[in-house]
Amino acid sequence: MSYLPIQQLLKTAPIGTTVTVKGWVRTKRESKNAVFIALNDGSTINNIQVVSEAGQLPEETLKLITTGSCLAITGQLVESQGAGQAVEVKISSVTIYGTADPEKYPLQPKRHSLEFLREIAHLRPRTNTFSAILRIRHALAFAVHQYFNDNGFYYLNTPIITASDAEGAGEMFRVTTLNATKPPLTEDGKVDYSQDFFGRETNLTVSGQLEGELGAMALGKIYTFGPTFRAENSNTTRHLAEFWMIEPEMAFFELEDNMNLAEDFLKTIIRYALQHCADDLAFLDNRLKEEEKTKKKEEQSELGLLEKLQFVISNDFVRLTYTEAIDILINSKPAKKGQFQYEVGWGVDLQSEHERYLVEKHFKKPVILTNYPREIKAFYMKQDTESAVGARGEVFGPTVRAMDVLFPGIGEIIGGSQREDDLDKLTARMHEVGIEPEALWWYLDTRRFGSAPHAGFGLGFERLVLFVTGMGNIRDVIPFPRAPKTAEF
Amino acid sequence: MSYLPIQQLLKTAPIGTTVTVKGWVRTKRESKNAVFIALNDGSTINNIQVVSEAGQLPEETLKLITTGSCLAITGQLVESQGAGQAVEVKISSVTIYGTADPEKYPLQPKRHSLEFLREIAHLRPRTNTFSAILRIRHALAFAVHQYFNDNGFYYLNTPIITASDAEGAGEMFRVTTLNATKPPLTEDGKVDYSQDFFGRETNLTVSGQLEGELGAMALGKIYTFGPTFRAENSNTTRHLAEFWMIEPEMAFFELEDNMNLAEDFLKTIIRYALQHCADDLAFLDNRLKEEEKTKKKEEQSELGLLEKLQFVISNDFVRLTYTEAIDILINSKPAKKGQFQYEVGWGVDLQSEHERYLVEKHFKKPVILTNYPREIKAFYMKQDTESAVGARGEVFGPTVRAMDVLFPGIGEIIGGSQREDDLDKLTARMHEVGIEPEALWWYLDTRRFGSAPHAGFGLGFERLVLFVTGMGNIRDVIPFPRAPKTAEF
Numbered sequence: 001m002s003y004l005p006i007q008q009l010l011k012t013a014p015i016g017t018t019v020t021v022k023g024w025v026r027t028k029r030e031s032k033n034a035v036f037i038a039l040n041d042g043s044t045i046n047n048i049q050v051v052s053e054a055g056q057l058p059e060e061t062l063k064l065i066t067t068g069s070c071l072a073i074t075g076q077l078v079e080s081q082g083a084g085q086a087v088e089v090k091i092s093s094v095t096i097y098g099t100a101d102p103e104k105y106p107l108q109p110k111r112h113s114l115e116f117l118r119e120i121a122h123l124r125p126r127t128n129t130f131s132a133i134l135r136i137r138h139a140l141a142f143a144v145h146q147y148f149n150d151n152g153f154y155y156l157n158t159p160i161i162t163a164s165d166a167e168g169a170g171e172m173f174r175v176t177t178l179n180a181t182k183p184p185l186t187e188d189g190k191v192d193y194s195q196d197f198f199g200r201e202t203n204l205t206v207s208g209q210l211e212g213e214l215g216a217m218a219l220g221k222i223y224t225f226g227p228t229f230r231a232e233n234s235n236t237t238r239h240l241a242e243f244w245m246i247e248p249e250m251a252f253f254e255l256e257d258n259m260n261l262a263e264d265f266l267k268t269i270i271r272y273a274l275q276h277c278a279d280d281l282a283f284l285d286n287r288l289k290e291e292e293k294t295k296k297k298e299e300q301s302e303l304g305l306l307e308k309l310q311f312v313i314s315n316d317f318v319r320l321t322y323t324e325a326i327d328i329l330i331n332s333k334p335a336k337k338g339q340f341q342y343e344v345g346w347g348v349d350l351q352s353e354h355e356r357y358l359v360e361k362h363f364k365k366p367v368i369l370t371n372y373p374r375e376i377k378a379f380y381m382k383q384d385t386e387s388a389v390g391a392r393g394e395v396f397g398p399t400v401r402a403m404d405v406l407f408p409g410i411g412e413i414i415g416g417s418q419r420e421d422d423l424d425k426l427t428a429r430m431h432e433v434g435i436e437p438e439a440l441w442w443y444l445d446t447r448r449f450g451s452a453p454h455a456g457f458g459l460g461f462e463r464l465v466l467f468v469t470g471m472g473n474i475r476d477v478i479p480f481p482r483a484p485k486t487a488e489f
Numbered sequence: 490m491s492y493l494p495i496q497q498l499l500k501t502a503p504i505g506t507t508v509t510v511k512g513w514v515r516t517k518r519e520s521k522n523a524v525f526i527a528l529n530d531g532s533t534i535n536n537i538q539v540v541s542e543a544g545q546l547p548e549e550t551l552k553l554i555t556t557g558s559c560l561a562i563t564g565q566l567v568e569s570q571g572a573g574q575a576v577e578v579k580i581s582s583v584t585i586y587g588t589a590d591p592e593k594y595p596l597q598p599k600r601h602s603l604e605f606l607r608e609i610a611h612l613r614p615r616t617n618t619f620s621a622i623l624r625i626r627h628a629l630a631f632a633v634h635q636y637f638n639d640n641g642f643y644y645l646n647t648p649i650i651t652a653s654d655a656e657g658a659g660e661m662f663r664v665t666t667l668n669a670t671k672p673p674l675t676e677d678g679k680v681d682y683s684q685d686f687f688g689r690e691t692n693l694t695v696s697g698q699l700e701g702e703l704g705a706m707a708l709g710k711i712y713t714f715g716p717t718f719r720a721e722n723s724n725t726t727r728h729l730a731e732f733w734m735i736e737p738e739m740a741f742f743e744l745e746d747n748m749n750l751a752e753d754f755l756k757t758i759i760r761y762a763l764q765h766c767a768d769d770l771a772f773l774d775n776r777l778k779e780e781e782k783t784k785k786k787e788e789q790s791e792l793g794l795l796e797k798l799q800f801v802i803s804n805d806f807v808r809l810t811y812t813e814a815i816d817i818l819i820n821s822k823p824a825k826k827g828q829f830q831y832e833v834g835w836g837v838d839l840q841s842e843h844e845r846y847l848v849e850k851h852f853k854k855p856v857i858l859t860n861y862p863r864e865i866k867a868f869y870m871k872q873d874t875e876s877a878v879g880a881r882g883e884v885f886g887p888t889v890r891a892m893d894v895l896f897p898g899i900g901e902i903i904g905g906s907q908r909e910d911d912l913d914k915l916t917a918r919m920h921e922v923g924i925e926p927e928a929l930w931w932y933l934d935t936r937r938f939g940s941a942p943h944a945g946f947g948l949g950f951e952r953l954v955l956f957v958t959g960m961g962n963i964r965d966v967i968p969f970p971r972a973p974k975t976a977e978f
């Protein structure tokens with residue numbers, strides 16, 4: 001290539017040589033003797049300072065060099081006289097690729113609200129905050145692929161368009177090519193999907209797990225990493241209609257292997273980000289500190305972003321059963337003072353407030369909860385043969401070999417389980433929850449032929465990016481968020 | 490983990506130690522003195538041979554050990570006495586995880602047709618051919634991520650659900666949550682999409698390019714790698730309704746940089762597969778040789794699979810303009826003998842027969858064609874300022890800075906271009922081809938603010954997997970193909 005990305009230029013810094021840099025103007029500052037231009041090409045959060053002597057550039061050129069304009073600059077790389085950067089480029093020539101009318105360009109050098117930037121999601125990657133987030137998102141995605149590749153997993157692209165509802169849960173998006181106004185109908189007035197593209201009703205997948213299990217029962221260890229969809233009408237800071245999921249499935253793994261994998265996986269990925277995104281994380285760490293300052297003292301986080309990430313990778317995750325967690329919650333201060341919004345007792349689905357109490361107040365560490373009540377978990381989870389026993393000897397059950405990994409500030413970041421590998425138990429459970437075994441004949445075939453213990457988990461990628469970037473709204477960690485009434489760009 | 494994947498076991502081969510292997514029975518063979526079981530766990534195409542002395546295992550256990558059953562075996566790793574393997578495991582104990590009734594299990598140890606295996610896509614990864622394909626697919630995907638990561642590209646997840654038709658081309662799948670039988674209508678009888686989930690009509694993306702350009706104009710170099718969709722009713726060996734696309738976009742790249750990247754990218758990825766998938770490729774190379782033997786002599790390939798891959802990585806791709814290619818085609822034997830089905834002349838869209846003639850007969854090398862007629866290419870391609878000149882001085886035009894990479898047996902494997910970065914030219918072209926500039930206001934903003942030369946290309950991932958595995962049908966290189974009337978699993 002005929003130019004050097006700024007990231008490489010700053011790393012190698014060939015002082016004294018003539019270099020060409022290309023990028024977008026972040027700021028321009030004029031002093032009596034010189035003009036200083038901060039140029040950024042997106043390869044790093046760091047700008048390169050470009051300097052021209054006063055009067056060197058024609059006035060009409062200088063006028064066009066405004067925030068957002070795009071330049072190619074050739075000049076000598078020299079040690080910088082000013083503070084804030086080690087090197088700078090002394091301009092010998094400038095090409096203006098594209099201007100950015102200051103009257104019209106929305107990204108002026110001032111603080112913009114995240115809400116405003118969401119409306120111009122096509123331009124926000126040109127800001128420090130969003131370019132940092134997207135580079136970190138890239139690094140995390142790469143670390144995911146590298147981790148699984150290093151550990152003998154095969155990447156399996158499970159289908160996006162599916163004729164089955166993986167968990168019998170969640171509202172789905174219909175995929176169709178039928179006439180929208182007047183779809184063909186059957187004699188009894190229903191839509192005649194036999195005339196649709198796939199010859200049946202199809203939806204966007206909510207999970208690749210069931211197909212992932214097919215892969216694991218042939219290749220041993222597989223993972224998926226692709227888009228999944230929920231047509232839930234939730235306008236929250238934690239939900240997207242389209243998000244990326246990571247779902248490993250492993251033959252011969254039992255619950256404990258699954259927990260070991262989940263913990264090692266998360267720590268390795270986060271360690272990778274700390275090692276490879278130091279500048280971007282430092283920027284976001286600082287951003288979060290500034291934001292925290294605007295909060296009341298008692299609402300401020302105890303740990304900064306970098307401290308929180310270091311903390312997660314250097315501590316063992318606490319592992320306990322759902323039954324033990326319920327005991328702790330029942331005996332907790334907030335429960336006794338009636339401060340929980342939702343009541344706690346064996347059998348309830350834990351709410352975010354409960355999960356966060358366990359992680360942030362009680363253990364102050366990431367937590368893995370296991371062996372949940374069967375009734376609040378999916379049909380495919382392996383049924384425990386022993387009952388759960390409470391602190392005072394109470395007998396509870398039935399439970400399943402589920403596991404949820406809970407993180408500070410996020411709550412559930414991973415949900416998984418050992419899978420039911422017994423054909424009869426699995427079929428019986430499907431009948432109980434109202435899923436037709438015939439509809440999943442291919443899934444049951446893995447239990448019919450060469451069944452084996454196996455396990456897996458799912459991780460919403462954006463939840464992980466939220467955690468690592470310290471952002472507060474999930475719409476800010478995916479380039480073009482999809483949510484109710486939101487599909488621009 | 491409490492067991493060693495067979496791939497690692499064969500690599501490290503700790504002779505004399507006690508090991509536990511887990512996997513599925515491929516074959517069982519009984520001799521007078523011993524029982525030989527070939528076990529495979531999907532980690533490699535190689536089986537581990539497990540041996541028990543005659544009479545060692547109870548008859549009722551032995552009966553359950555059939556093709557497809559799943560076992561855990563503990564025993565001593567010893568040097569093999571037989572031919573065909575270096576080591577084997579002398580059984581000391583067996584656990585049967587899951588049986589596979591020979592009367593019902595579809596995958597018996599005999600040759601199954603690819604057509605039959607397509608109907609049991611949930612089980613076909615348990616065969617040598619499909620496990621090899623899926624491991625190679627994994628390796629290629631990983632190599633893609635590694636290549637871009639090593640070269641300073643950021644992975645950008647462009648949206649799957651989109652309100653825009655990226656190229657104004659291709660039929661799309663509608664995504665909706667409206668009542669299927671009786672959708673809400675506006676006063677003039679059209680579907681009232683304002684009541685749909687996203688408040689507008691939405692479809693599955695056909696390309697992430699336009700959003701990819703937004704990323705490149707902020708982060709410098711980005712790539713997408715995700716599912717894309719075409720609702721075309723084509724039942725061919727080359728088309729899928731759902732397939733994975735790789736789309737890099739680079740700020741400051743012009744046409745030649747784009748060609749250099751495409752060539753280096755393809756060679757690096759293929760070289761990676763040769764280095765990391767030697768056993769699987771050797772198996773498929775052999776499979777193809779056997780298949781070729783069944784063909785007539787004149788229809789057999791000149792090169793075997795491995796030879797073909799070696800050939801691609803060790804030769805420069807031939808680069809020429811569309812105009813030069815047309816000259817060659819007009820003067821070719823098949824044109825003069827009237828053997829082409831479609832006539833050739835400046836301005837026509839090249840057919841597969843023409844592309845394959847150039848690649849397989851004329852140059853016998855991969856070919857990059859550039860500077861295509863504007864009228865047969867997409868609106869966003871950069872317009873050439875000079876006319877094309879034919880061999881006899883004829884003047885042709887207008888042309889655009891497009892490039893297509895043509896591969897033997899595949900035809901177009903990559904299509905790309907430098908992008909039009911001039912706002913006025915781009916807007917004028919959109920009007921000409923009937924695309925409302927207002928609908929793509931955000932796309933045009935990249936030309937309005939800080940425009941720059943940039944380029945990119947698209948690669949259908951399954952086409953690459955087809956090429957590297959030597960398979961003939963694209964439905965055999967994706968785990969669960971989606972095509973007209975095909976959405977099982």
